[in-house]
Amino acid sequence: MSPRGVAIPDVRERLFEAAERVVARDGAAALTSRAVTAEADCGKGVLHTHFAGLDEFVAELVLDRFARSAHQAQALEARVGQATVAHNLREVALALMDALPPAVVGLAMTCPAAVLHAREGLRSGAPAFDAIQQAFTVYLQAEQRGGRLPDAADSATIALALVGTIHHLLMTRAPGRAEAAKVTVERLLAVLLRS
Structure with a gap:
């Protein structure tokens, strides 16, 4: 245990990761x-030193994971012209779902x-999702300019459909159902990128 009065490096992240482990192992x-x-x-007392209470802590955990997800989505722009458009979108979409474990999402939704x-x-x-959607749109438009996505493709609508699906999967998937989510994302991308 950390000695009393000694600063803990990255205390927020340490507490967030601990909460995710507790929820994954023992339930919400x-x-x-x-x-x-x-x-x-x-x-x-460390948690209450940094947060007003458990509800604020849970909300901050979710907000932190959304921010991390938005940052991952923004990194898509660096992948323009690499691999395939479907591969790049699939990798980021699945990483976004991993960033918020189903049990943590459920926990956040049950604490008013x-x-x-x-x-x-x-x-x-x-x-949150709007920043992720914007990042997807920017990426898709760059791929259009590079000729890897048809000019007729509606980048904003593809981004919206993908983000909406990710949101749906985050809110409804059961723990241990990652493979089903992956298949859903792959099927959706096949339809959306066919245009």
């Missing part, structure tokens, strides 16, 4: 501030105070 009902700090191997805090963060400009 097992997530308490004590369970998180025990899993993170730090003092019991966490939902309100997350909505507040999103209204204040925290990146």
Whole structure:
């Protein structure tokens, strides 16, 4: 355990990763501030030192993972002209789904105070699905300019359909169903990129 009074490097991320492990292993009902700090191997009060409470912590975890996902989606632009368009989109879409484990999404949706805090963060400009959709659109438009996507393809609509599917899969998939999600994303991309 970290000694009392000693700064913990990357404490937020350490607590977030601990929470994800607790939820994955023991379920959402097992997530308490004590369970998180025990899993993170730090003092019991650390979570409350950095967050107003467990609801704020859960909301911040979700917002952090959305921001991380938006950053991953923005990295698509560096892949223009590499591999195939479908491959690039599939890799990012699946990484986005891995960034928010189903149990954490479910947990966030069942805590009304966490939902309100997350909505507040999103209204204040925290990146989420709109930033991901924009990143997909920018990537697809660049691939169009490079001739790897037909001029007639509606990049914005393809991006919207892909983000909508990712959102749906995040909200409805059961833990351990990653393969089914992968198949759904592949089927959708085959249809969307056929144009």
